[in-house]
Every structure is written in C-alpha cells, then in structure tokens.
Amino acid sequence: MRFASFFVDRPIFAIVLSALVLIGGWVSLKSLPIEQYPEVVPPTIQVQARYPGASPQTLSETVAAPIEQEMVGIEGLLYMSSQSTADGQMSLTLTFEIGTDLDIAQMQVQAKVSNAEPRLPEEVRRLGVVTRKQSPDLLLVIHLVSPDKRYDSLYLGNYAVLNIRDQLKRVNGVGDTRVFGADEYAMRVWLDPDRLVALGLTASLTGGIEAGFWLVGIAMGLSGLWVALRLESRQPGD
Numbered sequence: 001m002r003f004a005s006f007f008v009d010r011p012i013f014a015i016v017l018s019a020l021v022l023i024g025g026w027v028s029l030k031s032l033p034i035e036q037y038p039e040v041v042p043p044t045i046q047v048q049a050r051y052p053g054a055s056p057q058t059l060s061e062t063v064a065a066p067i068e069q070e071m072v073g074i075e076g077l078l079y080m081s082s083q084s085t086a087d088g089q090m091s092l093t094l095t096f097e098i099g100t101d102l103d104i105a106q107m108q109v110q111a112k113v114s115n116a117e118p119r120l121p122e123e124v125r126r127l128g129v130v131t132r133k134q135s136p137d138l139l140l141v142i143h144l145v146s147p148d149k150r151y152d153s154l155y156l157g158n159y160a161v162l163n164i165r166d167q168l169k170r171v172n173g174v175g176d177t178r179v180f181g182a183d184e185y186a187m188r189v190w191l192d193p194d195r196l197v198a199l200g201l202t203a204s205l206t207g208g209i210e211a212g213f214w215l216v217g218i219a220m221g222l223s224g225l226w227v228a229l230r231l232e233s234r235q236p237g238d
Contacts, residue, residue: 042078043102045109046134046176047092049120050127059084066119067092067129070112076100093134102133134175157181 007014049063064082071080071094082092096105110131117125144156144164151159160179168177 041135042095042098043100043105044096044134045094045102045106046132047094047109047113048130048132049090049124050088051090051121051124052088052127054088054121056084056086059088059090062121063090063124064092066116067113070116071109074105074108074112076105106131106133132176153181 007017047067049067051059051063054062060082064084068080068082071077071092074094076097078095078097080092080094082090084090094105094109096102113129113131117129120129142164144160146152146156157179165177165179168174
C-alpha cells in the first residue's frame, strides 16, 4: 500500500516516470535487431513460364506438369502449387521449411527446371523459364492515378510497365514487382491472301508476323463471351 500511495500522493512524478518508460520502450524498439524477430513465414521460390495463345488446361498439362514432376525430392520442400491463366502465363510456387537456405534451394530448383526443359513446348523454351526467390507477402503497394482524369487505365498501366516496373526491380533488396490491373497494348491483323498476293506483300508482311508471333492468340466476340484461340499463322497458298 505504501508503494501505491507514494505515486498517488505525487501524480506529477508518476506521469513523468510513465513518460520516461514509454520513451525508453520506443527507443529500444527502433534499435532492436531484426534477428530478434522470429521467422514465421515459410520462404518461397517461384517458377514462371509463358506460352502465348495456350489455354489454362494446355499450360497445366504441357508446362506445369513436367516441371512439377521434376521438383519432387528437393530437400526442405513442403508443398507446391501452380496457377495457369488464360493469357498464357504459368506460375509455380514452391514453399520450403523455415530456415531453408534459399540460395541453395534456388540452385536446386533451377537444376530441376533444366531437367524438365526438354519436355516443354518449343515456344516455352524459346521465351525462357524464370526462377526467382519471392516473399509471399507484399512489402509495398504503389497506386498510379491521373488526378485530372487525363489518362485512362490503359495509358497508366502501359506507363508503369515501360517506365516504373524495371526501375523498381533494380532497387537493392527488391525480389520482384508486379503491375496489377494493367491492360497491355495489342494489335489484331486481318489478312486477305488474294489482296496480299496482288500487292506483292506476301513475303515481307506474313514473314514479319511469323517471325514475331508464330503462335498467335486471338480473341473473338461471341454473344458477349470472349473465347481465346491458339492458331498458327500461315502464308497464302500453304
């Protein structure tokens, strides 16, 4: 009782002492080494591949499945999950035990990917399969807006991809950057074989399209439903 009554009789002293304790705790928190925090989030490695024009099922069967089969047996691997999208993107996330050396794990994953590459489609091998360390949590989200509504989402998304994304990737400590909600510019080309032959554009025009986009992803509007088709471009007369 005497201890409590001492502070009751001296309220100013009690307030000052409480403030000193709070300030001391705040200073200690700011200077606390990061090693003092327990690692509770399992580390992850992500494998990404692109197959333009392929459906999610085709991606899952021809790209994700061969890579997943090779990953079995990696030391410290807890589980893995893959995602295939309609725009030809495949993402395989491998989750490892807490405390796993991700540098060593990444080398093992890269070796497994190399073993699976001969079984992947030629287009996927040409574009390359990317393996990177990745944190499952987002560190920072940046919003890009046009206050006066001068630029639409297509312009802003394209600007972020061309001018911001790669710059952020070069920052020390940044593993990856993503652009959400961005629409990419695309071009649709309708070819009239007879007209091309008459104008003498067969070799130059169709050759350029084939060189840049041998596998062409086409979207067709059918009663409001968009359907993705995977076709091969051909020269007139083939």
